[in-house]
Amino acid sequence: MHQTVADLGERALIDRIRLRLPAQPTWVVLGIGDDAAVVEPVRNRLEVITTDSLVEGVHFDRAFAGPADIGHKALAVNLSDLAAMGAAPRAAVLSLILPASTAIADVDALVDSMAALAARARIAIVGGNIAASPGPLVVDVTVTGSVHRRRILTRSGARPGDELYVSGSIGMAAAGLRRLRADRTSTAPETFRYLRPEPRTRLGILLGRNRVARACIDLSDGLAEAVRQMAAASGVGALVDASALPIEPRSLSVQEAISGGEDYELLFAVSPKHRRRLAEVQRLSREVPIRKIGRVTGDRGVSAEINGTREELPSGFQHFSHP
Protein backbone atom coordinates (compact mmCIF):
# COMPACT_ATOMS: atom_id res chain seq x y z
CA MET A 1 0.00 0.00 0.00
CA HIS A 2 1.25 3.48 -0.69
CA GLN A 3 2.62 5.65 2.07
CA THR A 4 0.40 8.57 3.11
CA VAL A 5 1.02 11.89 4.82
CA ALA A 6 -0.50 10.33 7.95
CA ASP A 7 2.32 7.76 7.94
CA LEU A 8 4.97 10.44 7.71
CA GLY A 9 3.74 13.23 10.00
CA GLU A 10 3.93 16.99 9.56
CA ARG A 11 7.56 17.71 10.39
CA ALA A 12 8.98 14.88 8.33
CA LEU A 13 6.79 16.07 5.46
CA ILE A 14 8.13 19.62 5.74
CA ASP A 15 11.72 18.30 5.72
CA ARG A 16 10.91 16.20 2.69
CA ILE A 17 9.47 19.17 0.80
CA ARG A 18 12.45 21.37 1.71
CA LEU A 19 14.85 18.78 0.30
CA ARG A 20 12.94 18.68 -2.99
CA LEU A 21 13.22 22.44 -3.55
CA PRO A 22 16.27 23.92 -5.30
CA ALA A 23 18.92 25.75 -3.29
CA GLN A 24 17.68 29.17 -2.23
CA PRO A 25 19.13 32.22 -4.00
CA THR A 26 21.48 34.39 -1.94
CA TRP A 27 18.84 37.06 -1.32
CA VAL A 28 16.83 34.55 0.73
CA VAL A 29 18.31 35.31 4.14
CA LEU A 30 16.29 32.61 5.89
CA GLY A 31 14.20 29.96 4.13
CA ILE A 32 11.97 27.13 5.31
CA GLY A 33 12.38 26.05 8.94
CA ASP A 34 12.05 29.05 11.23
CA ASP A 35 8.92 30.88 12.39
CA ALA A 36 8.97 32.83 9.11
CA ALA A 37 11.13 33.35 6.04
CA VAL A 38 13.32 36.43 5.60
CA VAL A 39 14.11 37.90 2.19
CA GLU A 40 15.90 40.98 0.90
CA PRO A 41 13.55 43.32 -0.94
CA VAL A 42 14.67 44.64 -4.32
CA ARG A 43 16.16 48.12 -3.94
CA ASN A 44 14.08 51.00 -5.20
CA ARG A 45 11.21 48.74 -6.17
CA LEU A 46 7.69 48.44 -4.88
CA GLU A 47 6.44 45.11 -3.67
CA VAL A 48 3.51 43.34 -5.29
CA ILE A 49 1.61 40.69 -3.35
CA THR A 50 -1.25 38.39 -4.32
CA THR A 51 -2.82 35.11 -3.24
CA ASP A 52 -4.87 32.47 -5.01
CA SER A 53 -6.07 29.01 -4.08
CA LEU A 54 -7.02 25.79 -5.84
CA VAL A 55 -9.73 23.77 -4.11
CA GLU A 56 -10.46 20.14 -4.96
CA GLY A 57 -13.95 19.74 -6.40
CA VAL A 58 -14.13 23.45 -7.28
CA HIS A 59 -11.00 24.33 -9.26
CA PHE A 60 -9.86 20.84 -10.12
CA ASP A 61 -11.13 17.30 -10.33
CA ARG A 62 -8.67 14.64 -9.27
CA ALA A 63 -10.25 12.32 -11.82
CA PHE A 64 -8.26 14.14 -14.50
CA ALA A 65 -5.95 16.62 -12.78
CA GLY A 66 -2.90 14.84 -11.41
CA PRO A 67 -0.80 16.17 -8.52
CA ALA A 68 1.79 17.58 -10.94
CA ASP A 69 -0.96 19.52 -12.73
CA ILE A 70 -2.27 20.88 -9.43
CA GLY A 71 1.17 21.97 -8.21
CA HIS A 72 1.96 23.70 -11.49
CA LYS A 73 -1.36 25.48 -11.75
CA ALA A 74 -1.48 26.66 -8.12
CA LEU A 75 1.71 28.64 -8.73
CA ALA A 76 0.88 29.57 -12.35
CA VAL A 77 -2.35 31.37 -11.48
CA ASN A 78 -0.47 33.52 -8.98
CA LEU A 79 2.36 34.23 -11.42
CA SER A 80 -0.28 35.31 -13.92
CA ASP A 81 -1.47 37.96 -11.44
CA LEU A 82 2.10 39.24 -11.06
CA ALA A 83 2.47 39.34 -14.86
CA ALA A 84 -0.71 41.40 -15.13
CA MET A 85 0.89 43.97 -12.78
CA GLY A 86 4.15 44.05 -14.74
CA ALA A 87 5.97 42.64 -11.72
CA ALA A 88 9.02 40.36 -11.65
CA PRO A 89 8.40 37.27 -9.46
CA ARG A 90 10.32 37.19 -6.18
CA ALA A 91 9.12 34.89 -3.37
CA ALA A 92 6.32 32.37 -2.84
CA VAL A 93 4.85 30.73 0.25
CA LEU A 94 2.89 27.52 -0.07
CA SER A 95 -0.01 26.55 2.18
CA LEU A 96 -0.99 22.89 1.76
CA ILE A 97 -4.18 21.58 3.32
CA LEU A 98 -4.06 17.83 2.86
CA PRO A 99 -6.43 14.94 3.54
CA ALA A 100 -4.63 12.45 5.82
CA SER A 101 -4.95 9.82 3.07
CA THR A 102 -2.90 11.87 0.58
CA ALA A 103 -0.11 9.73 -0.86
CA ILE A 104 3.43 10.93 -0.20
CA ALA A 105 4.18 10.29 -3.86
CA ASP A 106 1.42 12.76 -4.76
CA VAL A 107 2.89 15.44 -2.49
CA ASP A 108 6.29 14.79 -4.10
CA ALA A 109 4.83 15.17 -7.60
CA LEU A 110 2.94 18.33 -6.64
CA VAL A 111 6.04 19.93 -5.11
CA ASP A 112 8.36 18.87 -7.94
CA SER A 113 6.06 20.34 -10.57
CA MET A 114 5.65 23.58 -8.65
CA ALA A 115 9.41 23.76 -8.12
CA ALA A 116 10.04 23.29 -11.85
CA LEU A 117 7.77 26.21 -12.74
CA ALA A 118 9.27 28.27 -9.89
CA ALA A 119 12.75 27.72 -11.31
CA ARG A 120 11.67 28.81 -14.79
CA ALA A 121 9.85 31.88 -13.44
CA ARG A 122 12.74 32.64 -11.07
CA ILE A 123 10.58 32.73 -7.98
CA ALA A 124 11.89 31.25 -4.72
CA ILE A 125 9.58 29.10 -2.61
CA VAL A 126 10.72 30.42 0.77
CA GLY A 127 8.20 28.98 3.22
CA GLY A 128 4.74 27.68 3.83
CA ASN A 129 2.46 25.74 6.07
CA ILE A 130 0.93 22.29 6.19
CA ALA A 131 -2.37 21.43 7.82
CA ALA A 132 -4.68 18.44 7.81
CA SER A 133 -7.93 18.64 5.84
CA PRO A 134 -11.11 16.83 6.85
CA GLY A 135 -12.41 17.49 3.33
CA PRO A 136 -10.89 18.58 0.01
CA LEU A 137 -7.26 19.07 -0.90
CA VAL A 138 -6.52 22.82 -0.90
CA VAL A 139 -3.39 24.44 -2.29
CA ASP A 140 -3.10 28.10 -1.40
CA VAL A 141 -0.14 30.05 -2.75
CA THR A 142 0.88 33.62 -1.99
CA VAL A 143 3.52 35.31 -4.14
CA THR A 144 5.44 38.54 -4.00
CA GLY A 145 6.99 40.38 -6.89
CA SER A 146 8.84 43.59 -7.48
CA VAL A 147 8.09 46.48 -9.81
CA HIS A 148 9.39 49.98 -10.41
CA ARG A 149 6.94 52.57 -9.12
CA ARG A 150 6.36 54.06 -12.55
CA ARG A 151 6.07 50.71 -14.31
CA ILE A 152 3.07 49.24 -12.48
CA LEU A 153 0.34 47.92 -14.76
CA THR A 154 -3.09 48.44 -13.25
CA ARG A 155 -6.55 47.76 -14.62
CA SER A 156 -7.55 51.36 -14.37
CA GLY A 157 -5.37 53.24 -16.86
CA ALA A 158 -7.25 52.58 -20.13
CA ARG A 159 -8.31 55.73 -22.04
CA PRO A 160 -10.74 56.22 -24.95
CA GLY A 161 -8.91 55.66 -28.22
CA ASP A 162 -6.52 53.04 -26.78
CA GLU A 163 -6.27 49.81 -28.69
CA LEU A 164 -6.97 46.51 -26.96
CA TYR A 165 -4.59 43.59 -27.38
CA VAL A 166 -4.57 40.02 -26.15
CA SER A 167 -1.65 37.59 -25.93
CA GLY A 168 -1.72 34.00 -27.20
CA SER A 169 -5.13 32.56 -27.94
CA ILE A 170 -8.44 32.28 -26.14
CA GLY A 171 -10.74 29.32 -25.60
CA MET A 172 -8.17 26.55 -25.29
CA ALA A 173 -8.53 26.08 -21.55
CA ALA A 174 -12.33 25.96 -21.67
CA ALA A 175 -12.17 23.53 -24.59
CA GLY A 176 -9.65 21.42 -22.68
CA LEU A 177 -11.85 21.24 -19.61
CA ARG A 178 -14.80 20.18 -21.75
CA ARG A 179 -12.70 17.44 -23.37
CA LEU A 180 -11.58 16.12 -19.99
CA ARG A 181 -15.13 16.09 -18.67
CA ALA A 182 -16.14 13.96 -21.65
CA ASP A 183 -13.03 11.77 -21.53
CA ARG A 184 -10.81 12.04 -18.50
CA THR A 185 -7.94 10.31 -20.27
CA SER A 186 -7.90 12.78 -23.17
CA THR A 187 -4.48 14.08 -24.11
CA ALA A 188 -5.64 16.55 -26.76
CA PRO A 189 -3.45 19.71 -26.86
CA GLU A 190 -6.20 21.85 -25.30
CA THR A 191 -6.27 19.64 -22.19
CA PHE A 192 -2.65 20.55 -21.57
CA ARG A 193 -3.49 24.25 -21.81
CA TYR A 194 -6.22 23.76 -19.22
CA LEU A 195 -4.09 21.66 -16.86
CA ARG A 196 -0.78 23.52 -17.22
CA PRO A 197 -1.39 27.17 -18.04
CA GLU A 198 1.75 29.14 -18.84
CA PRO A 199 1.84 32.52 -17.07
CA ARG A 200 2.91 35.42 -19.30
CA THR A 201 5.60 36.56 -16.89
CA ARG A 202 8.07 37.88 -19.45
CA LEU A 203 5.46 39.65 -21.53
CA GLY A 204 3.98 41.37 -18.45
CA ILE A 205 7.38 42.64 -17.33
CA LEU A 206 8.17 43.91 -20.86
CA LEU A 207 4.81 45.68 -21.18
CA GLY A 208 5.47 47.53 -17.93
CA ARG A 209 9.17 48.17 -18.36
CA ASN A 210 8.78 49.61 -21.86
CA ARG A 211 5.73 51.65 -20.76
CA VAL A 212 3.71 50.14 -23.55
CA ALA A 213 0.50 49.22 -21.80
CA ARG A 214 -1.71 51.75 -20.05
CA ALA A 215 -3.81 49.04 -18.42
CA CYS A 216 -3.45 45.29 -18.09
CA ILE A 217 -5.38 42.36 -16.61
CA ASP A 218 -5.12 38.59 -16.90
CA LEU A 219 -7.81 36.36 -18.38
CA SER A 220 -8.48 34.18 -15.34
CA ASP A 221 -12.26 34.56 -15.70
CA GLY A 222 -12.42 34.83 -19.48
CA LEU A 223 -11.88 37.60 -22.04
CA ALA A 224 -15.36 39.12 -21.74
CA GLU A 225 -15.01 39.46 -17.98
CA ALA A 226 -11.50 40.89 -18.30
CA VAL A 227 -12.72 43.57 -20.73
CA ARG A 228 -15.59 44.35 -18.35
CA GLN A 229 -13.28 44.66 -15.34
CA MET A 230 -10.74 46.83 -17.15
CA ALA A 231 -13.46 49.10 -18.53
CA ALA A 232 -15.14 49.44 -15.14
CA ALA A 233 -11.87 50.16 -13.32
CA SER A 234 -10.85 52.72 -15.98
CA GLY A 235 -14.27 54.38 -16.25
CA VAL A 236 -14.45 53.74 -19.98
CA GLY A 237 -16.19 51.42 -22.46
CA ALA A 238 -14.84 48.90 -24.92
CA LEU A 239 -15.68 47.47 -28.30
CA VAL A 240 -14.27 44.08 -29.25
CA ASP A 241 -14.04 43.01 -32.88
CA ALA A 242 -15.06 39.34 -32.77
CA SER A 243 -13.53 38.62 -36.18
CA ALA A 244 -10.09 39.58 -34.85
CA LEU A 245 -10.16 37.26 -31.82
CA PRO A 246 -7.43 34.58 -31.75
CA ILE A 247 -9.86 31.77 -31.00
CA GLU A 248 -8.46 28.25 -30.62
CA PRO A 249 -9.62 25.64 -31.34
CA ARG A 250 -11.35 27.15 -34.38
CA SER A 251 -14.44 25.04 -33.73
CA LEU A 252 -15.36 27.20 -30.72
CA SER A 253 -18.06 29.83 -31.10
CA VAL A 254 -17.24 33.44 -30.22
CA GLN A 255 -19.53 33.19 -27.19
CA GLU A 256 -17.74 30.08 -25.94
CA ALA A 257 -14.30 31.57 -26.50
CA ILE A 258 -14.94 34.91 -24.78
CA SER A 259 -16.80 33.34 -21.85
CA GLY A 260 -14.34 30.55 -21.15
CA GLY A 261 -11.95 31.25 -18.29
CA GLU A 262 -8.51 30.04 -17.26
CA ASP A 263 -6.55 30.92 -20.37
CA TYR A 264 -4.26 33.14 -18.25
CA GLU A 265 -3.38 35.31 -21.21
CA LEU A 266 -2.98 39.08 -20.81
CA LEU A 267 -5.42 41.72 -22.04
CA PHE A 268 -3.88 45.17 -22.30
CA ALA A 269 -4.65 48.65 -23.60
CA VAL A 270 -2.09 50.54 -25.70
CA SER A 271 -2.22 54.11 -26.93
CA PRO A 272 -1.99 54.21 -30.77
CA LYS A 273 1.08 56.44 -30.40
CA HIS A 274 2.92 53.58 -28.72
CA ARG A 275 2.56 51.07 -31.55
CA ARG A 276 6.30 51.14 -32.17
CA ARG A 277 7.06 50.35 -28.57
CA LEU A 278 4.60 47.48 -28.80
CA ALA A 279 6.39 46.17 -31.90
CA GLU A 280 9.61 46.17 -29.87
CA VAL A 281 7.93 44.22 -27.07
CA GLN A 282 6.58 41.80 -29.65
CA ARG A 283 10.10 41.33 -30.98
CA LEU A 284 11.53 40.67 -27.51
CA SER A 285 8.78 38.21 -26.57
CA ARG A 286 8.40 36.68 -29.97
CA GLU A 287 7.31 33.30 -28.71
CA VAL A 288 4.01 34.88 -27.60
CA PRO A 289 1.72 36.14 -30.36
CA ILE A 290 -0.08 39.43 -29.66
CA ARG A 291 -3.29 40.33 -31.43
CA LYS A 292 -5.26 43.57 -31.64
CA ILE A 293 -8.85 42.72 -30.77
CA GLY A 294 -10.68 46.02 -30.29
CA ARG A 295 -10.58 49.49 -28.80
CA VAL A 296 -11.43 51.53 -25.75
CA THR A 297 -14.42 53.86 -26.12
CA GLY A 298 -15.65 56.95 -24.31
CA ASP A 299 -19.09 55.61 -23.46
CA ARG A 300 -19.52 53.06 -20.65
CA GLY A 301 -20.76 50.12 -22.74
CA VAL A 302 -18.76 46.92 -23.21
CA SER A 303 -19.74 45.07 -26.35
CA ALA A 304 -18.49 42.95 -29.20
CA GLU A 305 -19.14 43.34 -32.90
CA ILE A 306 -20.10 39.88 -34.12
CA ASN A 307 -20.96 39.52 -37.83
CA GLY A 308 -21.96 43.17 -38.07
CA THR A 309 -24.19 43.28 -34.98
CA ARG A 310 -23.22 44.56 -31.55
CA GLU A 311 -23.81 42.39 -28.52
CA GLU A 312 -23.14 43.21 -24.90
CA LEU A 313 -20.30 41.15 -23.41
CA PRO A 314 -21.42 38.45 -20.98
CA SER A 315 -20.20 38.32 -17.37
CA GLY A 316 -17.61 35.74 -16.39
CA PHE A 317 -17.24 33.10 -13.75
CA GLN A 318 -17.93 34.00 -10.14
CA HIS A 319 -17.74 31.77 -7.10
CA PHE A 320 -21.19 31.36 -5.50
CA SER A 321 -22.82 32.83 -8.61
CA HIS A 322 -26.35 32.00 -9.63
CA PRO A 323 -26.71 29.65 -12.57
Add this chain to the structure above:
Amino acid sequence: MHQTVADLGERALIDRIRLRLPAQPTWVVLGIGDDAAVVEPVRNRLEVITTDSLVEGVHFDRAFAGPADIGHKALAVNLSDLAAMGAAPRAAVLSLILPASTAIADVDALVDSMAALAARARIAIVGGNIAASPGPLVVDVTVTGSVHRRRILTRSGARPGDELYVSGSIGMAAAGLRRLRADRTSTAPETFRYLRPEPRTRLGILLGRNRVARACIDLSDGLAEAVRQMAAASGVGALVDASALPIEPRSLSVQEAISGGEDYELLFAVSPKHRRRLAEVQRLSREVPIRKIGRVTGDRGVSAEINGTREELPSGFQHFSHP
Protein backbone atom coordinates in the same frame (compact mmCIF):
# COMPACT_ATOMS: atom_id res chain seq x y z
CA MET B 1 -33.78 33.16 6.55
CA HIS B 2 -30.30 34.58 6.73
CA GLN B 3 -28.49 35.71 3.61
CA THR B 4 -25.61 33.49 2.50
CA VAL B 5 -22.52 34.02 0.36
CA ALA B 6 -24.33 32.13 -2.41
CA ASP B 7 -27.01 34.86 -2.40
CA LEU B 8 -24.43 37.61 -2.73
CA GLY B 9 -21.85 36.22 -5.19
CA GLU B 10 -18.08 36.58 -5.18
CA ARG B 11 -17.61 40.12 -6.46
CA ALA B 12 -20.27 41.67 -4.25
CA LEU B 13 -18.69 39.83 -1.32
CA ILE B 14 -15.25 41.26 -2.12
CA ASP B 15 -16.72 44.77 -2.32
CA ARG B 16 -18.47 44.23 0.99
CA ILE B 17 -15.23 43.11 2.67
CA ARG B 18 -13.29 46.03 1.24
CA LEU B 19 -15.81 48.49 2.65
CA ARG B 20 -15.48 46.95 6.11
CA LEU B 21 -11.71 47.42 6.23
CA PRO B 22 -10.19 50.68 7.49
CA ALA B 23 -8.70 53.17 5.03
CA GLN B 24 -5.36 51.93 3.72
CA PRO B 25 -2.21 53.67 4.98
CA THR B 26 -0.36 55.86 2.49
CA TRP B 27 2.34 53.24 1.85
CA VAL B 28 -0.29 50.94 0.29
CA VAL B 29 0.05 52.07 -3.32
CA LEU B 30 -2.72 49.79 -4.54
CA GLY B 31 -5.08 47.81 -2.29
CA ILE B 32 -7.90 45.38 -2.93
CA GLY B 33 -9.38 45.35 -6.43
CA ASP B 34 -6.62 44.88 -9.01
CA ASP B 35 -4.77 41.69 -10.01
CA ALA B 36 -2.51 42.16 -6.98
CA ALA B 37 -1.77 44.65 -4.22
CA VAL B 38 1.23 46.99 -4.35
CA VAL B 39 3.01 48.20 -1.22
CA GLU B 40 6.12 50.22 -0.46
CA PRO B 41 8.75 48.17 1.35
CA VAL B 42 10.36 49.69 4.44
CA ARG B 43 13.70 51.25 3.52
CA ASN B 44 16.80 49.39 4.65
CA ARG B 45 14.80 46.58 6.16
CA LEU B 46 14.53 42.93 5.29
CA GLU B 47 11.16 41.46 4.60
CA VAL B 48 9.68 38.67 6.69
CA ILE B 49 6.93 36.47 5.26
CA THR B 50 4.87 33.67 6.77
CA THR B 51 1.58 31.88 6.22
CA ASP B 52 -0.77 29.94 8.47
CA SER B 53 -4.25 28.53 8.04
CA LEU B 54 -7.21 27.67 10.23
CA VAL B 55 -9.28 24.71 9.04
CA GLU B 56 -12.76 23.96 10.35
CA GLY B 57 -12.86 20.63 12.17
CA VAL B 58 -9.07 20.69 12.66
CA HIS B 59 -8.13 24.05 14.19
CA PHE B 60 -11.56 25.15 15.31
CA ASP B 61 -14.98 23.78 16.03
CA ARG B 62 -17.85 26.04 15.02
CA ALA B 63 -19.83 24.65 17.96
CA PHE B 64 -17.83 26.97 20.20
CA ALA B 65 -15.65 29.17 17.99
CA GLY B 66 -17.71 32.00 16.51
CA PRO B 67 -16.76 33.80 13.28
CA ALA B 68 -15.23 36.69 15.25
CA ASP B 69 -13.00 34.22 17.10
CA ILE B 70 -11.92 32.61 13.82
CA GLY B 71 -11.15 35.93 12.14
CA HIS B 72 -9.10 37.12 15.10
CA LYS B 73 -7.17 33.92 15.51
CA ALA B 74 -6.35 33.44 11.81
CA LEU B 75 -4.48 36.74 11.87
CA ALA B 76 -3.14 36.35 15.43
CA VAL B 77 -1.28 33.10 14.72
CA ASN B 78 0.50 34.78 11.81
CA LEU B 79 1.34 37.88 13.86
CA SER B 80 2.80 35.55 16.48
CA ASP B 81 5.22 34.20 13.87
CA LEU B 82 6.29 37.74 12.98
CA ALA B 83 6.78 38.53 16.68
CA ALA B 84 8.99 35.45 17.06
CA MET B 85 11.21 36.90 14.29
CA GLY B 86 11.36 40.36 15.89
CA ALA B 87 9.55 41.78 12.85
CA ALA B 88 7.15 44.72 12.72
CA PRO B 89 3.89 43.76 10.96
CA ARG B 90 3.37 45.31 7.53
CA ALA B 91 0.83 43.74 5.12
CA ALA B 92 -1.60 40.82 5.16
CA VAL B 93 -3.49 38.97 2.44
CA LEU B 94 -6.56 36.95 3.31
CA SER B 95 -7.62 33.78 1.50
CA LEU B 96 -11.16 32.74 2.41
CA ILE B 97 -12.50 29.35 1.34
CA LEU B 98 -16.17 29.40 2.20
CA PRO B 99 -19.00 26.86 2.07
CA ALA B 100 -21.79 28.33 -0.09
CA SER B 101 -24.09 28.21 2.95
CA THR B 102 -21.90 30.59 4.98
CA ALA B 103 -24.02 33.43 6.34
CA ILE B 104 -23.04 36.92 5.17
CA ALA B 105 -23.33 38.05 8.79
CA ASP B 106 -20.66 35.49 9.70
CA VAL B 107 -18.30 36.80 7.00
CA ASP B 108 -18.92 40.33 8.32
CA ALA B 109 -18.11 39.26 11.89
CA LEU B 110 -14.99 37.39 10.80
CA VAL B 111 -13.69 40.35 8.79
CA ASP B 112 -14.57 42.94 11.47
CA SER B 113 -12.74 40.99 14.14
CA MET B 114 -9.68 40.47 11.94
CA ALA B 115 -9.74 44.17 10.99
CA ALA B 116 -9.85 45.17 14.67
CA LEU B 117 -6.75 43.11 15.47
CA ALA B 118 -5.07 44.37 12.28
CA ALA B 119 -5.63 47.97 13.38
CA ARG B 120 -4.12 47.31 16.81
CA ALA B 121 -1.14 45.44 15.32
CA ARG B 122 -0.76 48.10 12.60
CA ILE B 123 -0.89 45.62 9.76
CA ALA B 124 -2.76 46.52 6.57
CA ILE B 125 -5.02 43.92 4.95
CA VAL B 126 -4.12 44.73 1.35
CA GLY B 127 -5.68 41.92 -0.65
CA GLY B 128 -6.87 38.37 -0.77
CA ASN B 129 -8.94 35.80 -2.52
CA ILE B 130 -12.33 34.15 -2.10
CA ALA B 131 -13.21 30.66 -3.28
CA ALA B 132 -16.06 28.26 -2.71
CA SER B 133 -15.50 25.25 -0.44
CA PRO B 134 -17.26 21.91 -0.91
CA GLY B 135 -16.17 21.03 2.64
CA PRO B 136 -14.82 22.94 5.63
CA LEU B 137 -14.40 26.66 6.12
CA VAL B 138 -10.71 27.52 5.64
CA VAL B 139 -9.09 30.84 6.49
CA ASP B 140 -5.56 31.16 5.18
CA VAL B 141 -3.62 34.30 6.00
CA THR B 142 -0.18 35.37 4.75
CA VAL B 143 1.59 38.28 6.42
CA THR B 144 4.70 40.28 5.73
CA GLY B 145 6.75 42.20 8.24
CA SER B 146 9.94 44.21 8.27
CA VAL B 147 13.06 43.82 10.34
CA HIS B 148 16.54 45.30 10.42
CA ARG B 149 19.09 42.81 9.12
CA ARG B 150 20.97 42.65 12.40
CA ARG B 151 17.83 42.45 14.53
CA ILE B 152 16.34 39.22 13.21
CA LEU B 153 15.38 36.69 15.88
CA THR B 154 15.90 33.15 14.68
CA ARG B 155 15.52 29.82 16.46
CA SER B 156 19.14 28.94 15.92
CA GLY B 157 21.15 31.44 17.95
CA ALA B 158 20.94 29.89 21.44
CA ARG B 159 24.33 29.14 23.11
CA PRO B 160 25.22 27.06 26.17
CA GLY B 161 24.93 29.19 29.29
CA ASP B 162 22.07 31.34 27.92
CA GLU B 163 19.03 31.67 30.13
CA LEU B 164 15.60 30.67 28.84
CA TYR B 165 12.65 32.99 29.34
CA VAL B 166 8.98 32.76 28.52
CA SER B 167 6.41 35.55 28.26
CA GLY B 168 2.97 35.49 29.92
CA SER B 169 1.78 32.15 31.15
CA ILE B 170 1.45 28.66 29.74
CA GLY B 171 -1.44 26.23 29.77
CA MET B 172 -4.35 28.64 29.51
CA ALA B 173 -5.21 27.87 25.89
CA ALA B 174 -5.14 24.10 26.41
CA ALA B 175 -7.26 24.49 29.55
CA GLY B 176 -9.65 26.72 27.64
CA LEU B 177 -10.07 24.19 24.85
CA ARG B 178 -10.75 21.45 27.40
CA ARG B 179 -13.40 23.63 29.08
CA LEU B 180 -15.12 24.34 25.77
CA ARG B 181 -15.15 20.68 24.83
CA ALA B 182 -16.91 19.93 28.11
CA ASP B 183 -19.23 22.93 27.92
CA ARG B 184 -19.37 24.81 24.67
CA THR B 185 -21.04 27.82 26.32
CA SER B 186 -18.28 28.25 28.90
CA THR B 187 -17.02 31.80 29.33
CA ALA B 188 -14.24 30.98 31.80
CA PRO B 189 -11.20 33.27 31.32
CA GLU B 190 -9.12 30.45 29.84
CA THR B 191 -11.65 29.96 27.01
CA PHE B 192 -10.95 33.53 25.93
CA ARG B 193 -7.23 32.84 25.84
CA TYR B 194 -7.87 29.84 23.60
CA LEU B 195 -10.29 31.62 21.28
CA ARG B 196 -8.56 35.02 21.07
CA PRO B 197 -4.82 34.62 21.55
CA GLU B 198 -2.91 37.89 21.79
CA PRO B 199 0.25 37.91 19.68
CA ARG B 200 3.32 39.32 21.47
CA THR B 201 4.10 41.76 18.68
CA ARG B 202 5.57 44.54 20.81
CA LEU B 203 7.66 42.22 22.95
CA GLY B 204 9.11 40.48 19.87
CA ILE B 205 10.10 43.79 18.28
CA LEU B 206 11.71 44.99 21.54
CA LEU B 207 13.64 41.74 21.99
CA GLY B 208 15.09 42.12 18.52
CA ARG B 209 15.61 45.87 18.49
CA ASN B 210 17.45 45.89 21.83
CA ARG B 211 19.50 42.82 20.84
CA VAL B 212 18.38 41.05 23.98
CA ALA B 213 17.41 37.63 22.67
CA ARG B 214 19.87 35.35 20.90
CA ALA B 215 17.08 33.00 19.80
CA CYS B 216 13.29 33.20 19.85
CA ILE B 217 10.31 31.02 18.91
CA ASP B 218 6.59 31.19 19.58
CA LEU B 219 4.65 28.59 21.56
CA SER B 220 2.19 27.53 18.87
CA ASP B 221 2.78 23.83 19.58
CA GLY B 222 3.47 24.08 23.30
CA LEU B 223 6.47 24.97 25.47
CA ALA B 224 8.10 21.54 25.35
CA GLU B 225 8.02 21.49 21.57
CA ALA B 226 9.31 25.08 21.37
CA VAL B 227 12.30 24.21 23.61
CA ARG B 228 12.95 21.12 21.45
CA GLN B 229 12.84 23.10 18.22
CA MET B 230 15.07 25.90 19.49
CA ALA B 231 17.60 23.43 20.88
CA ALA B 232 17.64 21.39 17.66
CA ALA B 233 18.01 24.50 15.45
CA SER B 234 20.79 25.87 17.70
CA GLY B 235 22.62 22.55 18.12
CA VAL B 236 22.39 22.76 21.91
CA GLY B 237 20.45 21.21 24.80
CA ALA B 238 18.13 22.75 27.38
CA LEU B 239 17.12 22.19 30.97
CA VAL B 240 13.78 23.59 32.12
CA ASP B 241 13.09 24.17 35.82
CA ALA B 242 9.48 23.03 36.20
CA SER B 243 9.05 24.87 39.50
CA ALA B 244 9.71 28.18 37.72
CA LEU B 245 7.08 27.72 34.99
CA PRO B 246 4.30 30.34 34.95
CA ILE B 247 1.52 27.75 34.76
CA GLU B 248 -2.07 28.97 34.64
CA PRO B 249 -4.54 27.81 35.74
CA ARG B 250 -2.65 26.46 38.76
CA SER B 251 -4.67 23.26 38.67
CA LEU B 252 -2.80 22.08 35.56
CA SER B 253 -0.01 19.55 35.93
CA VAL B 254 3.44 20.38 34.58
CA GLN B 255 2.97 17.78 31.85
CA GLU B 256 -0.32 19.32 30.76
CA ALA B 257 1.06 22.85 30.79
CA ILE B 258 4.21 22.13 28.78
CA SER B 259 2.42 19.93 26.24
CA GLY B 260 -0.54 22.23 25.61
CA GLY B 261 -0.25 24.30 22.45
CA GLU B 262 -1.72 27.57 21.22
CA ASP B 263 -0.60 29.88 24.00
CA TYR B 264 1.27 32.00 21.42
CA GLU B 265 3.72 33.26 24.02
CA LEU B 266 7.39 33.74 23.18
CA LEU B 267 10.27 31.55 24.36
CA PHE B 268 13.66 33.20 24.09
CA ALA B 269 17.29 32.69 25.06
CA VAL B 270 19.26 35.53 26.67
CA SER B 271 22.94 35.66 27.49
CA PRO B 272 23.45 36.30 31.25
CA LYS B 273 25.49 39.37 30.34
CA HIS B 274 22.37 40.94 28.80
CA ARG B 275 20.20 40.79 31.91
CA ARG B 276 20.15 44.59 32.14
CA ARG B 277 18.95 44.93 28.58
CA LEU B 278 16.26 42.41 29.39
CA ALA B 279 15.19 44.46 32.40
CA GLU B 280 14.83 47.45 30.06
CA VAL B 281 12.67 45.42 27.66
CA GLN B 282 10.60 44.27 30.62
CA ARG B 283 10.11 47.90 31.66
CA LEU B 284 9.04 48.92 28.13
CA SER B 285 6.63 46.00 27.75
CA ARG B 286 5.50 45.92 31.34
CA GLU B 287 2.05 44.61 30.59
CA VAL B 288 3.62 41.26 29.63
CA PRO B 289 5.29 39.33 32.46
CA ILE B 290 8.56 37.57 31.59
CA ARG B 291 9.78 34.59 33.57
CA LYS B 292 13.12 32.78 33.63
CA ILE B 293 12.36 29.08 33.23
CA GLY B 294 15.65 27.32 32.57
CA ARG B 295 18.91 27.41 30.73
CA VAL B 296 20.67 26.30 27.57
CA THR B 297 23.17 23.45 27.97
CA GLY B 298 26.10 22.12 25.99
CA ASP B 299 24.83 18.57 25.62
CA ARG B 300 22.02 17.77 23.18
CA GLY B 301 19.38 16.66 25.72
CA VAL B 302 16.16 18.60 26.31
CA SER B 303 14.70 17.88 29.72
CA ALA B 304 12.83 19.35 32.65
CA GLU B 305 13.64 19.11 36.33
CA ILE B 306 10.39 18.18 38.02
CA ASN B 307 10.47 17.72 41.80
CA GLY B 308 14.15 16.89 41.74
CA THR B 309 14.03 14.34 38.90
CA ARG B 310 14.91 14.97 35.28
CA GLU B 311 12.46 13.98 32.57
CA GLU B 312 12.86 14.29 28.85
CA LEU B 313 10.53 16.88 27.30
CA PRO B 314 7.61 15.43 25.32
CA SER B 315 7.04 16.24 21.63
CA GLY B 316 4.26 18.63 20.70
CA PHE B 317 1.34 18.64 18.33
CA GLN B 318 1.87 17.59 14.73
CA HIS B 319 -0.65 17.38 11.96
CA PHE B 320 -1.06 13.78 10.78
CA SER B 321 0.79 12.56 13.87
CA HIS B 322 0.27 9.13 15.35
CA PRO B 323 -1.68 8.97 18.56
